[in-house]
Amino acid sequence: MQNRDGGAEFQLSQISNRLRNPAMDKDASGLAPKQCGHRTCPGFFRADYVCLTKERSMALPRRAFYSLNEVTARWDCALADIAGWASVGYFDVVTGIRWALCETRTLAGFVSVSVADILLMFRRYETSLPSGRVKSVRAAGEADWCLITDPEDGIEVMLADLMIRGEDVQRFEDQHDLLRRPAANIGASPRYNWDDAFLAEILTVHEQGVPATQAEWIGRIQEWFAMNTESGDVSDERTIRRRLSPAWKMLRTSA
Numbered sequence: 160m161q162n163r164d165g166g167a168e169f170q171l172s173q174i175s176n177r178l179r180n181p182a183m184d185k186d187a188s189g190l191a192p193k194q195c196g197h198r199t200c201p202g203f204f205r206a207d208y209v210c211l212t213k214e215r216s217m218a219l220p221r222r223a224f225y226s227l228n229e230v231t232a233r234w235d236c237a238l239a240d241i242a243g244w245a246s247v248g249y250f251d252v253v254t255g256i257r258w259a260l261c262e263t264r265t266l267a268g269f270v271s272v273s274v275a276d277i278l279l280m281f282r283r284y285e286t287s288l289p290s291g292r293v294k295s296v297r298a299a300g301e302a303d304w305c306l307i308t309d310p311e312d313g314i315e316v317m318l319a320d321l322m323i324r325g326e327d328v329q330r331f332e333d334q335h336d337l338l339r340r341p342a343a344n345i346g347a348s349p350r351y352n353w354d355d356a357f358l359a360e361i362l363t364v365h366e367q368g369v370p371a372t373q374a375e376w377i378g379r380i381q382e383w384f385a386m387n388t389e390s391g392d393v394s395d396e397r398t399i400r401r402r403l404s405p406a407w408k409m410l411r412t413s414a
Contacts, residue, residue: 224322242281250327260309
């Protein structure tokens with residue numbers, strides 16, 4: 160590490176001395192420079208370095224994109240709900256592409272995708288496909304869809320590649336007051352011990368692998384509730400499916 164005037168690099172012994180004796184870093188006026196306190200700062204040992212870390216300690220901007228799995232967890236909904244809302248215009252589902260030809264026009268980068276093309280990835284009650292092929296896309300800021308002509312069979316997308324813009328997520332939450340709804344059972348004990356149920360399933364999946372079907376996994380969780388609750392009460396299939404859906408999609412995609 161060098162001084163700005165091109166001086167020789169500090170030796171380890173000099174750095175050690177400076178740590179023990181900060182007075183060695185006095186400038187020409189005889190005054191020791193202010194210490195920024197950030198040891199990761201590239202100029203921590205340099206007398207002529209001005210650290211702006213504290214002056215620039217502002218908040219990070221909002222997220223630019225959220226994955227669909229993140230949104231389902233954030234809104235406590237199913238992927239089928241996300242697809243439905245996107246199809247009627249509440250927001251766009253976007254992905255990034257290397258290139259696509261629409262007649263004579265070339266598109267690249269982030270584009271909106273037609274949910275109708277990949278609807279089989281968003282089944283509510285049956286096993287969804289891990290991927291789909293998009294034929295209709297829309298460039299950012301445009302209202303009209305364009306049909307991909309090259310590649311002829313469209314572009315394959317995986318669930319993990321699909322996102323919603325951060326500004327659309329924020330607007331949707333503001334419009335529907337999603338983050339300000341009071342919890343219905345504040346202070347009340349939960350009816351089902353979901354944490355323990357899923358911890359047990361994590362161990363089972365680790366030892367036995369992912370179940371062959373989502374229905375099998377749901378049945379296994381219902382059996383756990385029946386065996387591990389005093390009343391023997393089990394959660395309904397729809398609720399378990401909604402909670403399992405993000406994990407099931409990711410595990411099937413990576414299988």
